[in-house]
Amino acid sequence: DIQMTQSPSSVSASVGDRVTITCRASQDLNGWLSWYQQKPGKAPKVLIHSTAILESGVPSRFSGSGSGTDFTLTISSVQPEDFAVYYCQQAKSFPLTFGGGTKVEIK
């Protein structure tokens, strides 16, 4: 199984800050990496797939980058509705695996 390691596990930010979350895979993903946002009591929602493709309707302040085993989710200017938990997930091979999550909290 491919192991996914996210960091940090939590980050405190003020509205307007730039936030970066990283995800490292135990093997090359060939770009098959997605990011999901989850708010309390809600199902996850996809933000980005295939490393950098923004899902329809997702604000452009979210962006993804990376290659090989190292990937990044960036929120260019955090907004109040962005405070949530973020997960990365690899789709290189089954079984699919998720990272441990990063909680973005209000400073």
Added chain:
Amino acid sequence: QVTLRESGPALLKPTETLTLTCTFSGFSLSTVGMCVSWIRQPPGKTLEWLVVVCWDNAKYYSTSLRTRLTISKDTSKDQVVLTMTNMDPVDTATYYCARYLRQNNYYLDSWGQGALVTVSS
């Protein structure tokens, strides 16, 4: 518009078998590239992928849970059924079904609202 909804028991006793149904609309599981997957999330913990069934009836399972899981699809009813045997309190979680796209792009693009399953004696 794609929608998915999980249904099944909210409470089980240890050793019982869980059966969950995912009823979906807005797509067909006979269309190339379409799959339905199950993911669970224990309270306060991360997401754990369980299993997937695809348009061609290919099935893939979690390494750690494969002996306890069965997935099946009923294309005529637009339903996918998950069974998990020998339930234990550690299996208490919210269980989600989600559409998984498996052609050109590979990701979980639509999720159900989730079903909380509690295992307790």
